[in-house]
Amino acid sequence: MLRTHYSRDITPDDDGKKVVMAGWVHETRDLGGITFLILRDREGLVQVTLSKKKTDEKLFNLIRSISRESVVLVSGLVKREGKAPNNYEIIPSYVQVLNKAASPLPLDVTGKVGADLDTRLDSRFMDIRRQSIKAIFVIRHHVLKTIRTFLDGSGFKEINTPKIVATATEGGTALFPITYFEREAFLSQSPQLYKQIMMSAGLDRVYEIGPIFRAEEHDTTKHLNEVSSVDIEASFVTHKDVMSILEFLIEKVYSNVIKSCKNELEILGLQLSTPKLPFKRLSYEKAIDIGDIEWGDDLDTATEKAIGEKMGSHYFIVDWPTETKPYYTEPYADNPEICKAFDLMHPRMELASGSQRIHSHDLLRRRIKAQGLNPDGFEFYLRAFKCGMPPHAGWGLGLERLLMTMLNLNNIREVILFPRDRHRLAP
RNA sequence: GCCCGGGUAGUGUAGUGGCCUAUCAUGAGGCCCUGUCGAGGCUUCGACUCGGGUUCAAAUCCCGACUCGGGCGCCA
Numbered sequence: 442m443l444r445t446h447y448s449r450d451i452t453p454d455d456d457g458k459k460v461v462m463a464g465w466v467h468e469t470r471d472l473g474g475i476t477f478l479i480l481r482d483r484e485g486l487v488q489v490t491l492s493k494k495k496t497d498e499k500l501f502n503l504i505r506s507i508s509r510e511s512v513v514l515v516s517g518l519v520k521r522e523g524k525a526p527n528n529y530e531i532i533p534s535y536v537q538v539l540n541k542a543a544s545p546l547p548l549d550v551t552g553k554v555g556a557d558l559d560t561r562l563d564s565r566f567m568d569i570r571r572q573s574i575k576a577i578f579v580i581r582h583h584v585l586k587t588i589r590t591f592l593d594g595s596g597f598k599e600i601n602t603p604k605i606v607a608t609a610t611e612g613g614t615a616l617f618p619i620t621y622f623e624r625e626a627f628l629s630q631s632p633q634l635y636k637q638i639m640m641s642a643g644l645d646r647v648y649e650i651g652p653i654f655r656a657e658e659h660d661t662t663k664h665l666n667e668v669s670s671v672d673i674e675a676s677f678v679t680h681k682d683v684m685s686i687l688e689f690l691i692e693k694v695y696s697n698v699i700k701s702c703k704n705e706l707e708i709l710g711l712q713l714s715t716p717k718l719p720f721k722r723l724s725y726e727k728a729i730d731i732g733d734i735e736w737g738d739d740l741d742t743a744t745e746k747a748i749g750e751k752m753g754s755h756y757f758i759v760d761w762p763t764e765t766k767p768y769y770t771e772p773y774a775d776n777p778e779i780c781k782a783f784d785l786m787h788p789r790m791e792l793a794s795g796s797q798r799i800h801s802h803d804l805l806r807r808r809i810k811a812q813g814l815n816p817d818g819f820e821f822y823l824r825a826f827k828c829g830m831p832p833h834a835g836w837g838l839g840l841e842r843l844l845m846t847m848l849n850l851n852n853i854r855e856v857i858l859f860p861r862d863r864h865r866l867a868p
Numbered sequence: 869g870c871c872c873g874g875g876u877a878g879u880g881u882a883g884u885g886g887c888c889u890a891u892c893a894u895g896a897g898g899c900c901c902u903g904u905c906g907a908g909g910c911u912u913c914g915a916c917u918c919g920g921g922u923u924c925a926a927a928u929c930c931c932g933a934c935u936c937g938g939g940c941g942c943c944a
Contacts, residue, residue, distance in 0.1 A: 468905090468906095470903095470904050470905075470907060471901090471904095472901060472902060472903070472904060472907075472908090473900070473901035473902065474901070474902035475901095475902040475903060475904075476902095476904095477903080477904055477905075477907095479904095479905080486905095488904085488905075490903080490904090492902065492903095493902075494902085508896095509895090522903090524903050524904085524905095525903085525904090525905085526904095526905055544878080544895075544896060545877095545878035545879080545895060545896060545914095546878070546879085546895080547878065547879075548878085548879065549878095549879060549880085549894065549895075551894090551906075552906080553879095553880095553893080553894055553895090553906055554879050554880045554881095554893070554894045554895085555879080555880050555881095556879060556880070557879090557880085557936075557937080558936090558937085559935090559936060559937085560879070560880090560936095614942095614943055614944075615942090615943085630944095631944095653944095655943065655944080656943095657942055657943045657944095658869070658942070658943095659941080659942060659943060660869090660940095660941095660942095661938095661939085661940085661941090661942095661943095662938085664942095664943070664944085668944095670944095739943090739944095741940090741941085742939090742940070742941085743940095784944085790944095791944060792944095793944090794944060837944080839944070842944090864935090864936090
């Protein structure tokens with residue numbers, strides 16, 4: 442291990458302590474007789490101070506000449522100093538350049554000059570060196586950690602299902618075809634079928650956090666062709682039960698981010714508050730009244746926006762027309778025109794959708810046919826329904842959308858390291 | 869895919885026919901400076917996306933390509 446301390450580990454009370462720090466040269470300020478090197482590591486900045494009189498000439502000249510963003514190791518003593526940022530600085534005895542950075546740099550890391558998103562994404566490694574961008578991904582980590590902890594605590598087992606599949610799972614969206622040896626295959630659009638099969642397998646409660654792929658040529662700030670989906674499926678429960686799991690999860694994610702990411706939220710200039718439970722339930726029928734659309738149509742952007750403004754915070758849209766939802770969604774027995782499906786909405790956009798699933802093999806087969814799909818392609822799935830499939834329900838939540846709405850970012854590309862969209866396949 | 873708006877040094881910008889051998893900031897090079905914290909001062913370097921056209925004259929106007937952004941659609 443090269444370093445002994447991160448910048449955050451040191452306080453003025455460490456005065457006199459010998460430390461080894463490692464990171465990037467954020468800036469150097471050469472005042473002639475005194476030179477400051479601002480060293481940046483993952484946790485923040487630390488000032489390394491050299492006085493011309495008191496420093497070995499070789500070391501002094503080395504530090505003055507070192508290029509920005511070079512990677513260095515600094516060994517020295519902590520000194521309590523009121524004039525320094527955070528009231529301490531490092532007086533170096535030894536500095537090693539581990540790797541020199543070329544110049545000019547593709548981006549400014551210090552925040553003095555802006556850059557377009559496109560430019561930033563081309564040099565994402567450099568973009569993420571900026572503290573506000575890094576903060577987003579630290580928060581993303583805490584969100585994922587909270588989701589896992591919460592679902593574990595609610596009796597869920599984490600699973601992994603194939604991303605290379607033979608057939609579409611639910612129709613609707615376009616799939617990316619790939620070559621699988623001598624056969625055609627596709628990238629998975631959803632773990633839906635597999636997580637349902639796990640209900641028949643008796644795993645009772647499962648979740649998966651993984652990539653899903655959509656081959657749609659959309660070109661918007663809230664769509665990507667590869668996104669992370671948080672999917673759950675649970676047996677012996679109703680759609681109402683999984684809705685309440687979902688809203689508790691959202692609440693937990695917000696409250697944990699508020700608790701664990703104070704510094705990151707401050708960097709982003711955000712004052713988060715935890716959404717109030719329970720979220721409002723709005724029927725599809727009432728929802729279309731707010732907009733201007735026909736029964737049976739999906740909500741367009743304008744309607745989504747209008748309803749969002751009226752609701753003001755997270756809400757569910759429930760009881761959708763059966764024809765608008767996938768074949769595995771269970772219709773109400775007393776009114777099969779509508780089904781036990783729900784969407785979780787943030788005022789800005791949809792975050793999740795889920796439902797009570799059909800668990801009767803015969804009904805499921807009929808629904809597949811009714812939606813114009815061929816049940817032969819679903820045999821591996823339908824078999825699980827023949828030999829003891831319990832009633833079950835579940836949902837899928839878009840991780841990036843959760844993040845972008847929580848952090849009030851206007852482009853979904855901001856919350857994913859390397860976005861895949863219609864035009865971008867690298868880096 | 870449709871509609872609208874862009875593309876000027878490494879980065880972010882100003883400039884909408886001649887005043888452009890193109891503005892400013894940041895950066896990079898050189899010099900000065902012992903408490904900077906967006907350090908400061910002096911100085912140098914570095915750019916009009918590409919192809920065609922109009923015109924005495926094009927960064928500027930027109931056409932096409934490529935590309936970026938916004939809105940919508942597709943999609944969840």
